[in-house]
Amino acid sequence: MSIGVNVPRKDGQSKVNGQAAYVDDLSFDGMLYGVTLRSQIPHGKIRAIQFDPKFDWSSVVVVDHSDIPGQNIVTLIQRDQPFLAAQLIRHVNEPILLIAATSRKKAMEARTRIEIIVDELPSVTNLEKAATGVRLYGEDNLFKEIHIEKGDLPRGFAEADYIVERTYKTGLQEQMYIEPQGVIAVPGKDRISIYGSLQCPHYVVKALLPLLSFSHPDQVQVIQMVTGGGFGGKEEYPNLLAGHAALLAMKSECPVKMVYDRAEDILATTKRHPSIIRHKTGLKSDGTLTALAIEIDFDGGAYATLSEVVLSRGCIHAAGPYRCENIDIVGRAWATNNPPNGAFRGFGAPQTCFALERQIDLVAKTLGIDPLEVRRRNAMEPGDSTATGQVLTESVATHKCLEQAVKASDYIRKRSEYSKLLPKARIRRGIGLSLFFHGSGFTGDGENRIRGRAGLQVTPDGFIEILTSSTDIGQGTETIFAQMVAEELGIPVDLCRNAGVDTNRVPDSGPTVASRTCMIVGDLVRSAAAQLREDLIKWLAELENCNAEQITLVGGCFLLSGQRVASFQDLAKRACSEGGPASASKTYVQPEGLEWDEKTYQGQAYPVFSWGCDVAEVEIDLDTYEISVTRFTAAQDVGKAIHPVMVMGQIEGGSLQAIGYATMEEVLQKNGWIENHRMTNCLIPTALDAPAFETHIIEEPFSGGPFGAKGVGELPTDGGAPAVAAAIDHATGQRFDEIPVTPEKIELALNP
Amino acid sequence: MKIDCTINGSPTVLDVSPMRRLIDLLREEMKLTGTKEGCGEGECGACTVLIDGEAVNSCLVIASQIQGRQVVTIEGLTPRSGLTPLQESFVRKGGLQCGICTPGMIVAARALLDKNLEPDALEIRTAIAGNLCRCTGYHRIVDSILEAAELERSRLSLVDTAPPDL
Numbered sequence: 031m032s033i034g035v036n037v038p039r040k041d042g043q044s045k046v047n048g049q050a051a052y053v054d055d056l057s058f059d060g061m062l063y064g065v066t067l068r069s070q071i072p073h074g075k076i077r078a079i080q081f082d083p084k085f086d087w088s089s090v091v092v093v094d095h096s097d098i099p100g101q102n103i104v105t106l107i108q109r110d111q112p113f114l115a116a117q118l119i120r121h122v123n124e125p126i127l128l129i130a131a132t133s134r135k136k137a138m139e140a141r142t143r144i145e146i147i148v149d150e151l152p153s154v155t156n157l158e159k160a161a162t163g164v165r166l167y168g169e170d171n172l173f174k175e176i177h178i179e180k181g182d183l184p185r186g187f188a189e190a191d192y193i194v195e196r197t198y199k200t201g202l203q204e205q206m207y208i209e210p211q212g213v214i215a216v217p218g219k220d221r222i223s224i225y226g227s228l229q230c231p232h233y234v235v236k237a238l239l240p241l242l243s244f245s246h247p248d249q250v251q252v253i254q255m256v257t258g259g260g261f262g263g264k265e266e267y268p269n270l271l272a273g274h275a276a277l278l279a280m281k282s283e284c285p286v287k288m289v290y291d292r293a294e295d296i297l298a299t300t301k302r303h304p305s306i307i308r309h310k311t312g313l314k315s316d317g318t319l320t321a322l323a324i325e326i327d328f329d330g331g332a333y334a335t336l337s338e339v340v341l342s343r344g345c346i347h348a349a350g351p352y353r354c355e356n357i358d359i360v361g362r363a364w365a366t367n368n369p370p371n372g373a374f375r376g377f378g379a380p381q382t383c384f385a386l387e388r389q390i391d392l393v394a395k396t397l398g399i400d401p402l403e404v405r406r407r408n409a410m411e412p413g414d415s416t417a418t419g420q421v422l423t424e425s426v427a428t429h430k431c432l433e434q435a436v437k438a439s440d441y442i443r444k445r446s447e448y449s450k451l452l453p454k455a456r457i458r459r460g461i462g463l464s465l466f467f468h469g470s471g472f473t474g475d476g477e478n479r480i481r482g483r484a485g486l487q488v489t490p491d492g493f494i495e496i497l498t499s500s501t502d503i504g505q506g507t508e509t510i511f512a513q514m515v516a517e518e519l520g521i522p523v524d525l526c527r528n529a530g531v532d533t534n535r536v537p538d539s540g541p542t543v544a545s546r547t548c549m550i551v552g553d554l555v556r557s558a559a560a561q562l563r564e565d566l567i568k569w570l571a572e573l574e575n576c577n578a579e580q581i582t583l584v585g586g587c588f589l590l591s592g593q594r595v596a597s598f599q600d601l602a603k604r605a606c607s608e609g610g611p612a613s614a615s616k617t618y619v620q621p622e623g624l625e626w627d628e629k630t631y632q633g634q635a636y637p638v639f640s641w642g643c644d645v646a647e648v649e650i651d652l653d654t655y656e657i658s659v660t661r662f663t664a665a666q667d668v669g670k671a672i673h674p675v676m677v678m679g680q681i682e683g684g685s686l687q688a689i690g691y692a693t694m695e696e697v698l699q700k701n702g703w704i705e706n707h708r709m710t711n712c713l714i715p716t717a718l719d720a721p722a723f724e725t726h727i728i729e730e731p732f733s734g735g736p737f738g739a740k741g742v743g744e745l746p747t748d749g750g751a752p753a754v755a756a757a758i759d760h761a762t763g764q765r766f767d768e769i770p771v772t773p774e775k776i777e778l779a780l781n782p
Numbered sequence: 783m784k785i786d787c788t789i790n791g792s793p794t795v796l797d798v799s800p801m802r803r804l805i806d807l808l809r810e811e812m813k814l815t816g817t818k819e820g821c822g823e824g825e826c827g828a829c830t831v832l833i834d835g836e837a838v839n840s841c842l843v844i845a846s847q848i849q850g851r852q853v854v855t856i857e858g859l860t861p862r863s864g865l866t867p868l869q870e871s872f873v874r875k876g877g878l879q880c881g882i883c884t885p886g887m888i889v890a891a892r893a894l895l896d897k898n899l900e901p902d903a904l905e906i907r908t909a910i911a912g913n914l915c916r917c918t919g920y921h922r923i924v925d926s927i928l929e930a931a932e933l934e935r936s937r938l939s940l941v942d943t944a945p946p947d948l
């Protein structure tokens with residue numbers, strides 16, 4: 031039995047003894063160090079570039095847009111972002127030139143000897159002015175507009191006893207993986223190898239082929255190094271960085287390392303989209319939701335990157351896990367002159383979930399009932415349908431999560447006890463909750479377009495190598511894949527190992543994003559194992575001159591009519607050396623009946639949802655207005671926990687990111703500049719800021735997932751912020767509709 | 783400048799610029815890449831090493847400051863084969879995910895346990911407050927260190943109660 035067991039992490043030993051090799055730990059003979067020269071204005075034209083004649087330019091390699099052999103376009107969804115600005119500058123810290131030298135210091139010195147002369151243009155750096163400011167993109171500055179309609183909204187409002195309206199705002203959030211972005215590009219003859227800290231190796235292949243004017247995918251080899259956190263931040267950004275290193279490597283004909291320092295990483299890389307979300311809700315006096323009208327604006331920044339898909343997920347999750355027949359959701363992602371925003375764990379849902387959950391609390395307040403009660407009355411159940419009209423048929427755990435978290439946190443008692451705290455108490459306490467969901471896998475028919483692949487290879491020593499391009503960025507992919515193969519074959523986990531991610535070797539399993547790795551790629555791996563088992567049994571039957579039905583694989587041994595004939599490892603070795611079945615592979619096949627209309631946003635948005643309820647407790651010191659989140663109870667449904675300790679680690683780590691998002695993580699942006707670009711002022715929670723976690727795994731299995739499993743990666747980032755904000759409301763008696771809720775905001779609210 | 787020091791137990795003479803950061807010296811000269819750089823300004827703790835038993839951010843120390851001192855890195859805390867109970871606890875209890883903070887975290891925990899083998903959760907949190915982890919939420923790191931302390935205590939008491947000739 032390998033599933034549901036806390037087997038030792040495959041990468042555990044090398045990570046605790048310091049041997050795990052991250053990209054900055056790697057070097058090559060003759061390697062140069064690359065740096066980037068960036069723009070200092072939000073919008074403008076490059077008039078001239080001046081190189082200091084006193085500097086010895088022969089000692090460094092400089093690349094500009096004219097050195098690009100292919101297309102100066104970062105391949106992603108839209109074709110709007112250049113690798114290097116040629117003429118037009120569209121945001122502060124946009125890359126313009128690249129410099130490589132024998133040391134980083136020297137490259138940086140050269141960078142100070144270059145001056146970019148620009149003509150500045152008027153800019154838009156404020157989301158509220160995106161619609162009316164200067165024209166930056168298309169006709170209307172819109173990267174994307176999405177409309178989701180369900181039922182009859184006017185009728186829903188007509189049926190309502192009350193209508194409540196409110197606007198919510200969320201800020202930028204920095205992924206702040208502890209290992210900054212980095213790659214090394216090693217040039218070859220008509221080919222390039224990229225070693226990098228990244229989530230999606232095949233994205234990099236697709237981005238570099240047109241850049242370098244290569245035609246065959248094998249000409250770009252991408253190898254993932256041990257990656258020190260990603261959280262979405264290393265989904266699409268490495269395309270740009272790998273492109274830069276590749277350009278320097280091609281021109282210098284030397285390996286080139288580019289590793290950002292923290293300041294550059296904060297200043298230049300993508301973040302979570304800031305949002306403004308307006309809610310108008312119709313409700314009956316018994317708490318029934320009759321109408322939900324939601325308008326969502328995201329600041330996409332200067333280039334489209336992944337904004338349209340982030341917006342899409344945000345919109346689909348905007349009406350949450352609640353029953354409502356009349357819904358209207360409008361979402362817009364705007365172009366501005368801020369640095370581009372992009373993927374961050376949760377992918378649009380944390381913003382819309384924050385707004386909705388705060389609105390549901392407002393509904394409770396309007397009715398004079400507890401927020402828990404509104405959720406109990408409206409939480410979805412099997413048979414209900416989501417905003418896109420997706421009817422939920424199985425694996426719905428709203429009530430289970432809600433009741434488990436409420437019970438474990440002692441919510442009901444604490445809610446009334448803290449409410450009675452004297453208004454004069456210096457330390458105020460509060461408790462609040464949230465209910466939420468997150469779709470596993472790509473939206474709609476996305477998985478069918480990607481058609482991910484995974485394979486297994488038997489090695490000559492009888493081990494099973496797992497071949498996928500799913501990257502382990504700390505979440506434990508390598509370990510859970512091995513567990514799945516081991517379980518399917520009934521062999522020890524130690525016999526299964528990962529082949530590593532090298533695009534010249536492993537198939538494209540699709541990107542490591544969208545809470546899809548365990549459920550989608552995991553199931554490919556599992557079914558490849560089932561295939562291999564079947565093939566080995568057939569082969570053994572031929573060797574033994576018997577019927578395949580007489581052979582079973584139990585406890586790591588093949589049995590013929592109950593008698594042991596070979597150990598798994600021995601037969602696997604034989605298969606490998608004697609031309610037997612030594613490999614298996616699987617490609618994603620869309621399940622029957624999946625219907626999705628990309629135009630109307632109607633249908634099955636996700637194969638299944640994971641569900642969660644968070645309860646946060648806070649203390650606020652009324653002398654300093656300092657907020658501490660003291661306790662955090664999460665009950666989250668993942669279908670089946672393949673490795674419970676790692677699932678709890680996902681829940682706790684994701685929750686802390688959400689707690690930080692709600693309270694202390696603030697990226698200050700002014701005129702397109704990020705003002706706090708150091709870890710000393712761009713804070714994330716420390717061990718002293720983090721609460722004690724009480725984590726409950728709920729398992730409501732999904733028939734389409736491996737062993738019942740669904741996604742867990744992003745779910746925990748959705749519910750933490752609104753639960754914390756609700757607890758702060760409870761403690762202070764004020765409403766906070768904008769995050770982060772900083773001590774300054776509390777002070778202001780309490781002393782108007 | 784010549785610098786005499788002890789690195790991971792070996793007496794070492796280094797000929798480096800006195801302003802060279804200790805982290806670079808370790809990673810580049812000594813190829814001890816278990817020490818990581820997450821910020822370069824004393825905030826993240828990924829570069830934590832022991833200097834004379836104290837946990838220090840090696841990105842804030844310059845070469846001349848280690849003259850005559852004992853420097854220990856994650857490599858120096860790792861036995862020749864296998865792992866220490868502290869390292870094993872991190873693996874078992876989920877004290878690591880991406881692992882980039884882990885060497886620094888373990889070094890900081892070592893410094894704590896060397897002084898206090900009975901820390902409570904708050905003492906542990908205080909000791910690792912300078913070590914940022916973005917993956918775990920810290921809860922399981924604290925648990926890992928609590929478990930390691932317990933294991934080390936029980937080993938000590940085994941040694942204490944062992945007959946003198948063993």
Ligand code: FES
Pocket residue numbers: 818819820821822823824825826827828829830839840841842
């Ligand atoms: S690298 Fe030294 S504290 Fe961050």
Ligand code: FES
Pocket residue numbers: 208258259504877878879880881882883884914915916917918
């Ligand atoms: S395990 Fe990733 S930063 Fe701590």
